[in-house]
Amino acid sequence: MPASVTACDTCCAGDLCLFAEGLTVGAGEWERIVQPHGEVRAGRRLYQRNSPLKYIYLVCSGCIKTQRDTPDGSLVISGFHLPGDLLGIDAINNDRYTADAVATVDSEVCRFDYAQLLTHCASHPKIAAKMMTHVTRYAARKDEELAWTMGLNAQRRVLRFFLRLHDSICLQGRSDRETVRIPMRKQDIAHYLRMTPETFSRNLAALRRDGLLELQKNHFVFPDRGLAHAITQI
Amino acid sequence: MPASVTACDTCCAGDLCLFAEGLTVGAGEWERIVQPHGEVRAGRRLYQRNSPLKYIYLVCSGCIKTQRDTPDGSLVISGFHLPGDLLGIDAINNDRYTADAVATVDSEVCRFDYAQLLTHCASHPKIAAKMMTHVTRYAARKDEELAWTMGLNAQRRVLRFFLRLHDSICLQGRSDRETVRIPMRKQDIAHYLRMTPETFSRNLAALRRDGLLELQKNHFVFPDRGLAHAITQI
DNA sequence: CGGTGTATTGAAATTAGTCAACAGAGGTGG
DNA sequence: CCACCTCTGTTGACTAATTTCAATACACCG
Numbered sequence: 001m002p003a004s005v006t007a008c009d010t011c012c013a014g015d016l017c018l019f020a021e022g023l024t025v026g027a028g029e030w031e032r033i034v035q036p037h038g039e040v041r042a043g044r045r046l047y048q049r050n051s052p053l054k055y056i057y058l059v060c061s062g063c064i065k066t067q068r069d070t071p072d073g074s075l076v077i078s079g080f081h082l083p084g085d086l087l088g089i090d091a092i093n094n095d096r097y098t099a100d101a102v103a104t105v106d107s108e109v110c111r112f113d114y115a116q117l118l119t120h121c122a123s124h125p126k127i128a129a130k131m132m133t134h135v136t137r138y139a140a141r142k143d144e145e146l147a148w149t150m151g152l153n154a155q156r157r158v159l160r161f162f163l164r165l166h167d168s169i170c171l172q173g174r175s176d177r178e179t180v181r182i183p184m185r186k187q188d189i190a191h192y193l194r195m196t197p198e199t200f201s202r203n204l205a206a207l208r209r210d211g212l213l214e215l216q217k218n219h220f221v222f223p224d225r226g227l228a229h230a231i232t233q234i
Numbered sequence: 235m236p237a238s239v240t241a242c243d244t245c246c247a248g249d250l251c252l253f254a255e256g257l258t259v260g261a262g263e264w265e266r267i268v269q270p271h272g273e274v275r276a277g278r279r280l281y282q283r284n285s286p287l288k289y290i291y292l293v294c295s296g297c298i299k300t301q302r303d304t305p306d307g308s309l310v311i312s313g314f315h316l317p318g319d320l321l322g323i324d325a326i327n328n329d330r331y332t333a334d335a336v337a338t339v340d341s342e343v344c345r346f347d348y349a350q351l352l353t354h355c356a357s358h359p360k361i362a363a364k365m366m367t368h369v370t371r372y373a374a375r376k377d378e379e380l381a382w383t384m385g386l387n388a389q390r391r392v393l394r395f396f397l398r399l400h401d402s403i404c405l406q407g408r409s410d411r412e413t414v415r416i417p418m419r420k421q422d423i424a425h426y427l428r429m430t431p432e433t434f435s436r437n438l439a440a441l442r443r444d445g446l447l448e449l450q451k452n453h454f455v456f457p458d459r460g461l462a463h464a465i466t467q468i
Numbered sequence: 469c470g471g472t473g474t475a476t477t478g479a480a481a482t483t484a485g486t487c488a489a490c491a492g493a494g495g496t497g498g
Numbered sequence: 499c500c501a502c503c504t505c506t507g508t509t510g511a512c513t514a515a516t517t518t519c520a521a522t523a524c525a526c527c528g
Binding site for chain 1: 302304305310312323324326327328332355356357359362363365366367369370371372373374376377379380381383384385428467
């Protein structure tokens, strides 16, 4: 049994980890498939767009952004991946990663050998089912992003972003009223929300003026979560 | 063996059909899981948002749109599903359909009992793998939509829509230079592309003026496919 | 204490949305 | 077969939102 098993006990991925169900440890099975809890420093790249799919990753702590730069020199952030999220799903369909993956803060990830994992899925339906859960969750999230990100004006997109970020982080055991740290740069958020950093900044200022969001440095909290939630529901 | 097996031989879903791989016909297996090639008339609803997931559908011919109306009375089209597409994937994650599914033209769909299919997946890895292919393809498409639909201005979104529609339809055996029919209303396209029907109409007119798209009635063709493709690459 | 990258703010320019009028297609009944 | 109606799509003038360009402030790090 690997040394990291105790680390897994406290990993916030919890139920979402592929090991939580069905995969027996020992006989080299574990070691062939997974390299647990690797560190990724802020700014380091985990994988590169267009490189062949070799591993998928489970985020254990921190935050990984996926991005691609466009021919005209601008940058598109396709997602922020927080603890519990599987990374590399976008590559499954075409065997190549569709974006660069870069840590926005110091992070930890577990690395799974995809080919080995697939072999395993054929004989372990529970792991296959868990994979399916991850992928459909991923699809559902993209669906939702597509539905909301474009349906709302800039100000509501900003508000919604912080609401969802708050949700995600509070799922990891933090209280609802606690102020939480923003684990990425503001311009990354702006690009993710498909607006210029200027527009983002202006709307953030407006949200503070209206008392919908309290923010200082890189920390924020919602004075009235219910109200904020209501506003982003179109 | 069901009467519809001959119909399947000519179905354009082809390789994407869940039966193309691994599921043996006979012993009631087929009949329990699938109702093949049902008709859906234009405007009829296949399933309703928020109703519990019971079936998933494979589009064999025609076009099914998925949509939801917002509290403020407007309509959001989340996707158009053409032959070969699996319908209802969005429901897998939360056991309820997240949108209404409505046929935009007379269509044909095969209906799969989801619970039975899942059971089957546990014992038939090949079907599980095919399901995974569908789901990851769905996710990849959403990813792409999210990346492009928002990154481009209105005119390029319109152009890109027709390019992709053209691609999809030409995959079904039609020639590249053939004029193809638009299988949905223009206002549905507009909503799908997140713009008003007016904006859509204006940009369509602009594309015709610029000679990028030939369009008459409900049929279109690209005078210069390469150019159009280059323009939509940001 | 500067220097670099990041964030904010202001004014002008561009894009898309809104409101309103009109045109065309398709269907129904006389 | 035509008149009428309705739904859909087009076009124009105006308004609102967002981007762009430019200048300035702030924070982190050597």
